[in-house]
Amino acid sequence: MFLVTELVTLLATNLILTQALGTSTLFIAAGNRKNLLWTAITITVFTSVGSGAAYTINRILPHSAADLTLLFYTLIIGAIYVLFLAVLYYTDFASFATARKYVHISAFNCAVMGTLFTITERAEAYPELNTFIRFVLSGAEAGTGFILAAFILTAAYRKLNSAKVPASFRGFPAMLVYLGLISMAVYALR
Amino acid sequence: MQTKVKTERFIWIDVMVTLLTLWLMDCFYYGVRAFVLGGVCVAASVIAELVSLRLMGRKFTADDLTCVSDALIIALMLPALFDMKAAAIACVFAVVAAKNIFGGRLNMIFSPAAAAYVFMYTSWKNQLLMFPEPHTRTGVLDKAANLVSSASHSFNITGKMSATDFELLLGNVSGAAGAVSILLLAVAAVVLLLRRSISAGAFIGSISATVLLALIVPASHTRLDSVKYTLCCNMVLFASVYITADRRIAPKREYFAFFYGFFAAMFSYILVITTAKENAIVLVSLLFTPVALGFKNLEKRIELAQAQEQAEADGEEALPDEE
Amino acid sequence: MTDFSAITFLSVILGSFVPKRLPYAAKIIIRAVIASVVYIPVRTVAREFFPDVITRVGIYFPLLAVNSLIVVQSETKFARMKRGTMIASLVFYILGFDAVMIVTAFLRELLAYGTINGRLVDADTLISGLGLPFGGFIFLGLLCGLYRKVRSVIRRENETGGDGNVSGN
Numbered sequence: 122m123f124l125v126t127e128l129v130t131l132l133a134t135n136l137i138l139t140q141a142l143g144t145s146t147l148f149i150a151a152g153n154r155k156n157l158l159w160t161a162i163t164i165t166v167f168t169s170v171g172s173g174a175a176y177t178i179n180r181i182l183p184h185s186a187a188d189l190t191l192l193f194y195t196l197i198i199g200a201i202y203v204l205f206l207a208v209l210y211y212t213d214f215a216s217f218a219t220a221r222k223y224v225h226i227s228a229f230n231c232a233v234m235g236t237l238f239t240i241t242e243r244a245e246a247y248p249e250l251n252t253f254i255r256f257v258l259s260g261a262e263a264g265t266g267f268i269l270a271a272f273i274l275t276a277a278y279r280k281l282n283s284a285k286v287p288a289s290f291r292g293f294p295a296m297l298v299y300l301g302l303i304s305m306a307v308y309a310l311r
Numbered sequence: 312m313q314t315k316v317k318t319e320r321f322i323w324i325d326v327m328v329t330l331l332t333l334w335l336m337d338c339f340y341y342g343v344r345a346f347v348l349g350g351v352c353v354a355a356s357v358i359a360e361l362v363s364l365r366l367m368g369r370k371f372t373a374d375d376l377t378c379v380s381d382a383l384i385i386a387l388m389l390p391a392l393f394d395m396k397a398a399a400i401a402c403v404f405a406v407v408a409a410k411n412i413f414g415g416r417l418n419m420i421f422s423p424a425a426a427a428y429v430f431m432y433t434s435w436k437n438q439l440l441m442f443p444e445p446h447t448r449t450g451v452l453d454k455a456a457n458l459v460s461s462a463s464h465s466f467n468i469t470g471k472m473s474a475t476d477f478e479l480l481l482g483n484v485s486g487a488a489g490a491v492s493i494l495l496l497a498v499a500a501v502v503l504l505l506r507r508s509i510s511a512g513a514f515i516g517s518i519s520a521t522v523l524l525a526l527i528v529p530a531s532h533t534r535l536d537s538v539k540y541t542l543c544c545n546m547v548l549f550a551s552v553y554i555t556a557d558r559r560i561a562p563k564r565e566y567f568a569f570f571y572g573f574f575a576a577m578f579s580y581i582l583v584i585t586t587a588k589e590n591a592i593v594l595v596s597l598l599f600t601p602v603a604l605g606f607k608n609l610e611k612r613i614e615l616a617q618a619q620e621q622a623e624a625d626g627e628e629a630l631p632d633e634e
Numbered sequence: 635m636t637d638f639s640a641i642t643f644l645s646v647i648l649g650s651f652v653p654k655r656l657p658y659a660a661k662i663i664i665r666a667v668i669a670s671v672v673y674i675p676v677r678t679v680a681r682e683f684f685p686d687v688i689t690r691v692g693i694y695f696p697l698l699a700v701n702s703l704i705v706v707q708s709e710t711k712f713a714r715m716k717r718g719t720m721i722a723s724l725v726f727y728i729l730g731f732d733a734v735m736i737v738t739a740f741l742r743e744l745l746a747y748g749t750i751n752g753r754l755v756d757a758d759t760l761i762s763g764l765g766l767p768f769g770g771f772i773f774l775g776l777l778c779g780l781y782r783k784v785r786s787v788i789r790r791e792n793e794t795g796g797d798g799n800v801s802g803n
Binding site for chain 2: 272273276277279280281283285286287290294295298299301302303305306307308309310
Binding site for chain 3: 142188189194199224287290295296298301308
């Protein structure tokens with residue numbers, strides 16, 4: 122029962138299904154199944170680490186300089202981006218060329234940035250969520266939501282790109298409508 | 312191929328016969344309004360199917376009449392006084408957005424009826440979940456008045472049922488007329504199971520999960536009441552027959568279909584007892600589409616592996632002959 | 635829409651001065667930083683003229699700075715063009731995005747809320763779901779498919795109408 126309620130929470134807080142954030146990244150990665158999963162995992166790392174760093178920025182940045190938030194978040198993501206590539210380069214040089222494309226797709230997109238802003242907004246509304254641990258956990262949750270959305274899309278990938286789908290709707294439009302119908306069910310369950 | 316086409320048509324006829332019976336019951340309780348509502352749904356679906364098939368450059372054949380059964384399923388899930396224009400929009404949505412965009416009946420992904428129901432749930436929830444009392448006769452164009460919440464709603468909130476067992480069996484309670492006639496639904500389920508027109512695995516999985524959870528975590532004071540009312544309320548039986556066990560959506564292999572139905576029903580039962588979500592099974596059926604697709608992908612892989620094994624075995628057998 | 639156009643146009647133009655020989659990651663980071671800097675004055679101006687819109691758009695407003703034209707297309711497409719071609723292409727891209735936004739927003743507002751630019755119109759059956767994010771997905775998917783269909787019909791007509799030959803020989 123706990124698992125089911127957790128799954129519902131994960132679906133209900135899923136940024137792609139509820140706020141349409143990161144959809145284009147999901148579609149870019151949807152080019153092949155392996156890409157999709159690895160991108161989703163990389164995004165989870167970005168959202169988790171990025172959220173922790175966003176908490177620190179929120180603490181340091183005065184309220185009067187709120188307009189600079191985006192700039193600082195961009196710098197954070199940029200730093201994580203470089204760090205991620207460096208770690209990948211020095212630990213697994215052989216697969217660096219293949220793996221770096223996931224990092225490129227995952228760094229700057231609405232899924233990651235949207236997560237940082239959503240968590241910050243939620244923390245402003247509910248002060249009990251304004252802790253470092255909560256930020257990191259919420260980031261991880263958003264990333265896991267992205268993985269879930271990736272699985273949902275992967276399951277239908279073959280059918281959505283089948284020759285039986287009318288040419289005008291094959292691929293991107295069919296994926297949009299498919300995700301729309303799933304998000305509709307998620308919305309109805311909230 | 313010929314057999315497959317015949318089978319598809321026979322399935323449709325079987326489903327239609329049971330749906331027409333339920334529609335008749337609907338008309339008995341709510342009069343001409345229910346009849347016209349069903350007619351509007353069917354007309355909207357057929358027109359949408361004709362237009363979209365034309366745009367897709369395909370011909371309308373007898374097999375495309377499945378849109379009629381989908382329309383009747385939608386109509387039977389509605390209150391008799393539901394706005395006809397909204398019902399027609401939902402039917403068009405089911406045909407166009409939930410079916411034909413993905414290639415129509417040749418490449419089904421979602422249950423059109425479930426998609427239409429969830430669409431109405433998100434856009435006209437208040438209207439969808441308020442019902443007239445049984446035997447309320449209204450004119451075709453009359454507006455809704457004196458509506459009450461469904462028997463399922465009261466059960467979800469209080470865990471009690473005010474109607475007698477006899478009333479429940481006959482569907483003489485407030486709710487979507489087609490979905491509350493339990494006796495007819497039970498007969499329909501048996502007929503469709505015997506005729507193999509619905510997925511036995513998905514149906515049995517759905518019912519067994521509901522019964523099992525109703526026994527383990529009762530929603531009522533006694534376990535017997537819990538099982539009885541859980542099966543009769545929230546469209547559990549109706550959705551198990553016409554949505555979860557829809558052969559076009561459920562996995563082909565019965566044991567995969569069983570788990571698909573089992574998990575969907577389990578998920579919806581937990582939602583009902585934790586959030587009192589009315590008719591959760593229909594919403595969950597739509598959400599579980601990727602699960603059904605996942606199982607179907609798995610089936611494809613198994614078939615491929617078996618074909619490969621068979622080909623290898625045939626090759627080995629043929630080898631000594633060649634020698 | 636104006637903010638999207640301003641942020642995208644300025645960021646891509648300024649980003650085109652980033653040296654091409656830098657590594658891909660460095661170029662993307664610099665472009666994102668430029669967009670974040672451009673965002674500051676655009677937000678200030680928007681707050682001055684459309685204060686309600688900023689509140690209503692909420693977290694989606696800063697996300698304009700990481701839109702795909704700035705972060706993906708700028709490097710994969712615009713960076714390979716000459717500056718003049720790039721500006722012309724960028725303007726048409728932005729106009730295309732704006733057109734889609736106007737059409738989608740107009741239809742969704744009309745069907746979901748029964749208003750046009752906030753003014754009530756006579757519509758008795760509203761589809762409130764279309765105003766929600768999932769409605770956007772479905773609606774955009776449908777419009778995209780319809781657009782592709784219209785485009786393919788026009789292209790086919792042009793091909794067959796070019797030499798008057800419709801036989802395909």
